[in-house]
Amino acid sequence: MEKHKIFHIIKNYKGNNPLLNSMILGLDDRFDARACYLFGSPxxxxxxxxxxxxxxxxxxxxxxxxxxxxxxxxxxxxxxxQILHCHKHKTTALGTVAAIFSRTPYVVSHVHGMNRTRTLLTRLINWLLLRHTSLIVGVSERVRTDILSTNWGLAREKVVTLWNGIDIAPANALSLNRKLARKKMDVSESEFVFGSVGRLARTKGHEYLLASFSKIRENCPDARVVIIGDGPLRRDLEDQARELGISQNVLFTGFRSDVLELLPGFDIFVLPSIAEGLSLALLEAMASKLPVIASDVGGIPEVFGNEEIGRLIPSGDIAALGSALLEIYSLDKKDKMLLGENARKRIEDEFNIDFMCRKLVGIYESLLMSGKG
Known part of the structure; x- marks a missing residue:
C-alpha cells in the first residue's frame, strides 16, 4: 500500500526539535512524513x-x-x-505559492503564536493566499480565535486547534534528583528556586519576574531566581538585576541543552510571558511535577484547565506576580507537591505526544478523504 507523503516546511534549521520530531515520527505507518528546511545545514x-x-x-x-x-x-x-504542512507565516506564504504551481493537493498552515496578522498588508496577503490553503491549525483555542478575528473571510471550519504535546518519557528518564540537578546549576540545596526557561526576549516577560522578585525578596530570604535561556535581552536583564540590587540572588545560566535534567532543581516554575501560543517549556515543567505560575495569555489558561496546578496572573502585573510567588512559596511542602502532581496528571491526560499525534492523523485523514485537493 502506497503511503501518504507529507512534507513539513520549516524556514530555518535551528537544531533538534522534539515537537517536530514527534509530528513526523509519531504518525502510523500509513504516512511518510519529512521535514524540509529552507535555510540551514545538518x-x-x-x-x-x-x-x-x-x-x-x-x-x-x-x-x-x-x-x-x-x-x-x-x-x-x-x-x-499529498500534503504540504507549512509552519509559521512566511513559510506558509512561500509554500502556498509553490503548492499552486506544483499542484500539490493540500496545504496546511500551522500557526504557533498570537497576533501574527499585525498589519493591513499582512491581512491582504493572507486574504489572497489562505483561500488556497486547505486547513489552518492553531496551537491553542485562543490562537484559533485570533486567526479568525484578524483575517478576512475565513470559514470557522477551516481553522482547527491542535494543542502541542510532549513526550513524557524523556521527562521520566532525564529527570534527575534535586541534589544532582542543583549541582549542575551550582545552586545550593538550601535555597528556594523560582525557575524560568525561555528565550530572553521581550515577549517572555522576564523583566516582570525580576521586578516582582525584588519586591518580595525580604519575605523569602532563602530564595533566588534561576533563568535558563539566552537571547537579545540578556545584558538588559543582567543590568536590571544589578539596578534592583538582586544580582546576587539571580542566576542566568545561558542556553542549556539539558533543561529536562535541570527542572527538578526548581521549586516553582514561572512563565511571565506577555504573549504565548502554547509554551512547550510550561508543558515540560508540568511533566516534571512542578507547581507553575504563569501569565493569563495565549493558550496558557487552556493548559491549566480546571486543575489546581499553581496560579494564573495578568501579564505584566508586577504586584500580582509578586503575590503569587510569595503565596506558593509560603505553602507547606505537601501542598506544593500536590500542585506538582496535578500538573503532571494534566500533561498525561491532555498534552501528551500520543494525544497530539492521534489528532494530527485525524486532521490529515479528513483532508485526504475530503477530495477537495
Whole structure:
C-alpha cells in the first residue's frame, strides 16, 4: 500500500526539535512524513537525520523569494507529497505559492503564536493566499480565535486547534534528583528556586519576574531566581538585576541543552510571558511535577484547565506576580507537591505526544478523504 507523503516546511534549521520530531515520527505507518528546511545545514544533532526524514535546501539568505519558490516547486514536483504542512507565516506564504504551481493537493498552515496578522498588508496577503490553503491549525483555542478575528473571510471550519504535546518519557528518564540537578546549576540545596526557561526576549516577560522578585525578596530570604535561556535581552536583564540590587540572588545560566535534567532543581516554575501560543517549556515543567505560575495569555489558561496546578496572573502585573510567588512559596511542602502532581496528571491526560499525534492523523485523514485537493 502506497503511503501518504507529507512534507513539513520549516524556514530555518535551528537544531533538534522534539515537537517536530514527534509530528513526523509519531504518525502510523500509513504516512511518510519529512521535514524540509529552507535555510540551514545538518549539524549531526537532528534526530530526523538518522531516520532519513530531513531535507535541507540550504538556501542562501540573500536569494529572492522567487528563487526560493522556484526551488520549492522543483522539489514538490519531484517528490509529489499529498500534503504540504507549512509552519509559521512566511513559510506558509512561500509554500502556498509553490503548492499552486506544483499542484500539490493540500496545504496546511500551522500557526504557533498570537497576533501574527499585525498589519493591513499582512491581512491582504493572507486574504489572497489562505483561500488556497486547505486547513489552518492553531496551537491553542485562543490562537484559533485570533486567526479568525484578524483575517478576512475565513470559514470557522477551516481553522482547527491542535494543542502541542510532549513526550513524557524523556521527562521520566532525564529527570534527575534535586541534589544532582542543583549541582549542575551550582545552586545550593538550601535555597528556594523560582525557575524560568525561555528565550530572553521581550515577549517572555522576564523583566516582570525580576521586578516582582525584588519586591518580595525580604519575605523569602532563602530564595533566588534561576533563568535558563539566552537571547537579545540578556545584558538588559543582567543590568536590571544589578539596578534592583538582586544580582546576587539571580542566576542566568545561558542556553542549556539539558533543561529536562535541570527542572527538578526548581521549586516553582514561572512563565511571565506577555504573549504565548502554547509554551512547550510550561508543558515540560508540568511533566516534571512542578507547581507553575504563569501569565493569563495565549493558550496558557487552556493548559491549566480546571486543575489546581499553581496560579494564573495578568501579564505584566508586577504586584500580582509578586503575590503569587510569595503565596506558593509560603505553602507547606505537601501542598506544593500536590500542585506538582496535578500538573503532571494534566500533561498525561491532555498534552501528551500520543494525544497530539492521534489528532494530527485525524486532521490529515479528513483532508485526504475530503477530495477537495
Amino acid at each position: 549539524d549531526g544533532k537532528n534526530l530526523l537525520d538518522s531516520h532519513g526524514k530531513a531535507i535541507y535546501l540550504d538556501m542562501n539568505a540573500k536569494e529572492s523569494r522567487l528563487a526560493i519558490i522556484q526551488h520549492l516547486v522543483r522539489l514538490l514536483k519531484s517528490e509529489q507529497p
